[in-house]
Amino acid sequence: MENKQIIKDELTGNECLYIKHKSGLDIFVCEMEGYSTVDALFGTKYGSINTCFKTANDKEYTTVPEGIAHFLEHKLFENEDNDVFELYAKTGASANAYTSFDRTCYVFTCSDNYEESLKILLEFVQSPYFTQETVDKEQGIIAQEINMCDDNPDNVVFFNTLKCLYHNHPVRINIAGTIESIAKIDAELLYKCYNTFYNLNNMVLIIAGNVKVDEVLKIADEKLKMCENNGLETVFPKEPDTVFQKEMVSKMSVGIPIFNIGFKSEPGSGYSGYKAELEATVASTALIYPSTVLYKSMTEEGLINTTFSSEVFCGDGFFSVMFSGESEHSHEVYRRLCEEIERVKVEGIDKEIFENIKKSIYGSVVREFNGVTAIGSVILNSYFAGVSPFDAMKILKEMTYEDVMKCIIERFDSEKSVISIVEK
Amino acid sequence: MQISVKREEILDGISITKIIDKKFKTNVIKVMFITELSENDSPLNTFISMLATSTNSKIKTNFEMSDKLNALYDSTFRANTVTYGDSQIIEFTIGCIDNKFSLYGEDILGQLLEILEDSLFAPNVSCGKYDEDEFRLRKKELIDMINSEINNKRYYAFSQACRTIFKGEPAANPHYGSLETAENIKSEEVYKAYQKLLKTARVEIYYVSPTGEFPVKERFKDAFSKVERSPQQSKMKALSPIKSETAYVEESCEMLQAQVVMAYKTHYDNTDVCGLLSRILGGTAFSKLFVNVREKQSLCYYCSSAQVQSKGMVYVVSGVENENCEKLVKAVDEQVEAIKKGDFTDEELYNTKLYVVNGMRSRSDFPGSLASWYFSGYCLGEIISLEEGIEKVMNVTREQIIEAANTLVLDTVYTLKADKTNIGGDEEDGE
Numbered sequence: 001m002e003n004k005q006i007i008k009d010e011l012t013g014n015e016c017l018y019i020k021h022k023s024g025l026d027i028f029v030c031e032m033e034g035y036s037t038v039d040a041l042f043g044t045k046y047g048s049i050n051t052c053f054k055t056a057n058d059k060e061y062t063t064v065p066e067g068i069a070h071f072l073e074h075k076l077f078e079n080e081d082n083d084v085f086e087l088y089a090k091t092g093a094s095a096n097a098y099t100s101f102d103r104t105c106y107v108f109t110c111s112d113n114y115e116e117s118l119k120i121l122l123e124f125v126q127s128p129y130f131t132q133e134t135v136d137k138e139q140g141i142i143a144q145e146i147n148m149c150d151d152n153p154d155n156v157v158f159f160n161t162l163k164c165l166y167h168n169h170p171v172r173i174n175i176a177g178t179i180e181s182i183a184k185i186d187a188e189l190l191y192k193c194y195n196t197f198y199n200l201n202n203m204v205l206i207i208a209g210n211v212k213v214d215e216v217l218k219i220a221d222e223k224l225k226m227c228e229n230n231g232l233e234t235v236f237p238k239e240p241d242t243v244f245q246k247e248m249v250s251k252m253s254v255g256i257p258i259f260n261i262g263f264k265s266e267p268g269s270g271y272s273g274y275k276a277e278l279e280a281t282v283a284s285t286a287l288i289y290p291s292t293v294l295y296k297s298m299t300e301e302g303l304i305n306t307t308f309s310s311e312v313f314c315g316d317g318f319f320s321v322m323f324s325g326e327s328e329h330s331h332e333v334y335r336r337l338c339e340e341i342e343r344v345k346v347e348g349i350d351k352e353i354f355e356n357i358k359k360s361i362y363g364s365v366v367r368e369f370n371g372v373t374a375i376g377s378v379i380l381n382s383y384f385a386g387v388s389p390f391d392a393m394k395i396l397k398e399m400t401y402e403d404v405m406k407c408i409i410e411r412f413d414s415e416k417s418v419i420s421i422v423e424k
Numbered sequence: 425m426q427i428s429v430k431r432e433e434i435l436d437g438i439s440i441t442k443i444i445d446k447k448f449k450t451n452v453i454k455v456m457f458i459t460e461l462s463e464n465d466s467p468l469n470t471f472i473s474m475l476a477t478s479t480n481s482k483i484k485t486n487f488e489m490s491d492k493l494n495a496l497y498d499s500t501f502r503a504n505t506v507t508y509g510d511s512q513i514i515e516f517t518i519g520c521i522d523n524k525f526s527l528y529g530e531d532i533l534g535q536l537l538e539i540l541e542d543s544l545f546a547p548n549v550s551c552g553k554y555d556e557d558e559f560r561l562r563k564k565e566l567i568d569m570i571n572s573e574i575n576n577k578r579y580y581a582f583s584q585a586c587r588t589i590f591k592g593e594p595a596a597n598p599h600y601g602s603l604e605t606a607e608n609i610k611s612e613e614v615y616k617a618y619q620k621l622l623k624t625a626r627v628e629i630y631y632v633s634p635t636g637e638f639p640v641k642e643r644f645k646d647a648f649s650k651v652e653r654s655p656q657q658s659k660m661k662a663l664s665p666i667k668s669e670t671a672y673v674e675e676s677c678e679m680l681q682a683q684v685v686m687a688y689k690t691h692y693d694n695t696d697v698c699g700l701l702s703r704i705l706g707g708t709a710f711s712k713l714f715v716n717v718r719e720k721q722s723l724c725y726y727c728s729s730a731q732v733q734s735k736g737m738v739y740v741v742s743g744v745e746n747e748n749c750e751k752l753v754k755a756v757d758e759q760v761e762a763i764k765k766g767d768f769t770d771e772e773l774y775n776t777k778l779y780v781v782n783g784m785r786s787r788s789d790f791p792g793s794l795a796s797w798y799f800s801g802y803c804l805g806e807i808i809s810l811e812e813g814i815e816k817v818m819n820v821t822r823e824q825i826i827e828a829a830n831t832l833v834l835d836t837v838y839t840l841k842a843d844k845t846n847i848g849g850d851e852e853d854g855e
Contacts, residue, residue: 011525012449012525032447033447034426034445034446034447035447035789036785036786036788036789037785037786037789083710083715083719085708085709085710085714086710088709088710089708089710089772089775089778089779090775090778091778092775092778092779092781092782093779093782094779094782094783095709096709109782109786110782111781111782111785111786112778112781112782112785137719137722138722139722140722140723141718141719141722141724141725142725144681144723144724144725144743144744144745145725147680147681147743147745148681148725148726148743150680151577151679151680151681151743152575152576152577153575154575209789251846251847252678252679252847253574253677253678253679254572254574254575255568255570255571255572255573255574255575256568256571256572258575289490289491290486290487290490290491291487291488291490291491295487296487299486299487299561300557300561302564305564305565305568306486306565307568326568326572356491356494356495357494359494359495359497359498359527360493360494360495360497360498361498362497362498362527363496363497363498363499363520363521363525364498366449366497366521366525367449367450367498367519367521369449370448370449370450370791371789371790372789
């Protein structure tokens with residue numbers, strides 16, 4: 001028996017249909033009139049942080065090498081008979097996949113033959129085929145991907161920040177792992193991870209654009225294999241409230257030193273976690289808003305340039321706010337930022353700035369609903385956050401000045417902050 | 425077809441294309457200035473674009489500009505400069521949500537267009553000089569941008585390679601100019617360059633909207649009418665001379681992975697054929713380079729090709745271990761030779777066409793991408809609809825691909841070797 005529910009945003013008129021498929025899979029379909037493109041995404045709640053897990057059938061927890069979720073993503077594109085890209089080639093679709101901290105997603109975009117492409121997507125993700133020979137072959141390719149990431153200073157400065165912020169949480173490890181860790185991966189381990197995390201009860205299908213719900217569901221009925229919920233449990237090592245280390249400096253060939261300043265705070269989940277994420281987004285933007293005295297003075301003194309920005313980085317068991325930029329005087333930027341936070345805790349943020357930021361975020365959310373791919377991402381992010389696709393609008397509308405001030409007081413603690421620098 | 429497209433010339437050397445599609449929730453306006461690529465003026469034009477998006481006679485500072493754009497529901501005002509043939513294109517783009525989504529009834533597009541007009545026609549200038557503070561801050565930003573080019577190793581390698589690939593041509597000059605040029609840039613010369621740009625550039629304007637209700641055409645016609653104009657032609661197509669012998673250049677940089685750039689040149693004059701040829705070689709996940717160099721030989725994570733039509737170039741970029749550089753160059757060249765010999769199936773060609781056509785159709789879902797399609801048609805001297813473009817791609821034959829491939833000459837191989845001498849050893853300062 002399938003459950004169906006129409007989810008609608010009154011403000012923009014956008015809507016999508018949610019279906020709990022009998023196979024166990026959650027499906028979201030967004031029919032978009034007038035669009036040529038179709039964007040489909042088949043994802044599992046399995047990312048680089050899920051290194052320790054068990055199912056109801058397992059007695060013990062299994063710990064796997066770092067980078068295995070990403071490795072598995074690569075290997076799924078090769079099935080027993082052929083390469084998946086060869087199959088997509090016949091439909092004209094542009095296919096890809098990515099692994100992040102908490103998810104692995106397989107995507108395609110097309111403007112013709114979406115039904116055929118959808119069949120390929122559902123089939124190949126449900127048909128693993130790993131041999132030691134193909135695993136060995138992939139290690140060379142992924143080693144080059146790891147090197148490529150390690151040559152990217154933005155990537156290095158970001159992961160060093162996470163290494164400083166977290167003692168034990170696996171968010172501190174690189175998504176692709178290391179050349180040493182991926183050498184420990186074999187076909188048997190890949191099957192173990194696949195059978196654990198690629199259970200349809202742990203997955204979602206999102207398809208948006210020039211599609212018809214009935215056609216999508218017909219293909220889903222035909223291709224999805226019934227799945228018993230395997231009682232998956234993932235665990236993380238206990239993470240102290242404190243930061244692991246205050247600072248890390250790496251040497252690389254960069255033009256100007258780059259920095260990340262991170263503030264660690266209590267992780268959240270579900271609606272309240274999503275609300276906290278949006279509040280922290282408004283708070284961090286307000287702290288370094290271009291018309292603030294802090295931003296103006298640091299710009300005029302040459303401490304920062306227009307790359308200075310903030311972002312909220314959160315997920316299962318971690319929550320942090322990051323400030324990044326380029327500076328010859330990163331420590332001074334750090335000191336001034338902490339000083340400003342303490343001032344704001346007492347004096348408050350500018351109310352006009354608060355309103356402008358809310359309008360700005362509202363505008364960016366409306367803009368996201370302009371594109372097929374962006375809508376797919378909005379639905380995906382909401383799904384992984386455990387909220388409804390259009391909850392951002394609701395939270396934003398209800399967010400008060402006091403909510404944001406509370407967030408600054410609770411989540412921007414200089415004692416729980418770190419700095420990571422990459423310099424020449 | 426729900427898209428309506430109308431192009432008209434509003435003044436000598438200035439045209440506007442209005443594209444209406446009711447599905448869009450945003451308005452996008454692009455103003456493209458097309459001028460000659462030159463070692464002196466091009467870096468100044470880039471600087472003009474940075475100043476224009478930061479300040480004008482009414483919005484005096486970049487801080488105020490950011491504030492204003494945020495208050496207009498995250499509206500955007502961006503500038504970009506690109507090289508096309510021996511021309512430079514200075515592109516200004518504004519984007520905003522449609523007025524019907526405003527929460528308090530503001531005229532978002534009207535206010536944003538006013539900002540764009542002020543920035544283009546009323547800069548923050550007095551006595552022939554830009555505001556001193558904004559000039560100083562943007563100059564620092566330009567210097568920072570030049571210094572930071574090395575952060576992106578793939579881009580940096582390509583930029584370095586262009587010095588050899590286009591040696592003796594305007595395209596050999598660095599995109600933002602040299603560090604020395606940036607450090608010595610003077611306010612008066614920038615203002616003079618601005619006046620010259622306004623006077624001599626050809627201008628293409630694009631207005632993409634769900635309604636097309638706003639009098640964008642009239643506003644620009646009125647604004648440009650007040651400017652003394654003498655538009656001049658610049659070369660949109662400038663095929664790069666092919667070297668008599670392949671140039672091999674090797675440099676090094678502190679990093680883990682070597683970067684290889686291989687430039688093939690051709691004077692084969694058919695964009696659709698060369699575009700497909702480049703895709704067959706290395707432009708898809710089922711291309712020759714992906715299948716044979718990445719998947720079969722496990723040499724690299726990426727090895728892809730692209731076409732620069734205006735210069736007659738198809739180039740390949742890849743990141744590999746130092747010791748595999750030569751092996752990679754050989755492997756890429758083998759795939760080019762294979763295409764020359766016709767070693768690709770009709771199915772490969774047909775699938776590549778499907779892939780390209782899918783991407784072309786997708787353009788109709790993105791306002792900025794639609795405008796870019798019509799602008800690239802203008803640059804090519806043939807403004808056609810997406811459907812007409814698709815038909816042209818589908819009509820390309822196998823024989824044409826082989827013919828074009830046989831005109832490819834390996835012009836330059838640029839290798840940026842990884843210098844790992846000082847890599848390792850993070851300085852970790854724990855509590």
